[in-house]
Amino acid sequence: xxxxxxxTPPSLYERLGGETAIExxxxxxxxxxxxxxxxxxxxxHMDMPAQIKKQIAFMTMAFGGPSKYSGRDLRTAHAKLxxxxxxxxxxxxxxxxxxxxxxxxxxxxxxxxxEVMGIVGSTRGDVLGR
Numbered sequence: 231x232x233x234x235x236x237x238t239p240p241s242l243y244e245r246l247g248g249e250t251a252i253e254x255x256x257x258x259x260x261x262x263x264x265x266x267x268x269x270x271x272x273x274x275h276m277d278m279p280a281q282i283k284k285q286i287a288f289m290t291m292a293f294g295g296p297s298k299y300s301g302r303d304l305r306t307a308h309a310k311l312x313x314x315x316x317x318x319x320x321x322x323x324x325x326x327x328x329x330x331x332x333x334x335x336x337x338x339x340x341x342x343x344x345e346v347m348g349i350v351g352s353t354r355g356d357v358l359g360r
């Protein structure tokens with residue numbers, strides 16, 4: 231975990247439980263995604279272990295942890311899915327619901343979960359190419 235000074239509040243990453251908690255959340259999240267026919271199709275041809283690793287790095291960075299993410303930006307990463315696969319608000323909302331359900335299952339408190347979902351919601355425009 232990152233060292234913090236006595237007056238520095240813990241980051242969202244730290245409040246969620248750090249690397250171990252982010253990894254558990256991402257694995258559970260993708261289990262939910264792959265069980266949902268409405269969104270699993272977007273991941274069907276992906277190397278899921280690599281995708282999970284990238285998502286852990288991305289969430290670590292997005293939630294204020296030690297950044298290790300070096301992947302493509304969200305707009306670039308999702309452009310083909312929007313253009314050729316029909317990725318839409320409906321799919322974004324479904325994926326967000328799976329994340330919210332994962333956080334609840336893992337016992338994340340409502341305020342912290344709302345903070346996570348606010349960050350996720352702020353990516354909608356980039357994910358959907360707007």
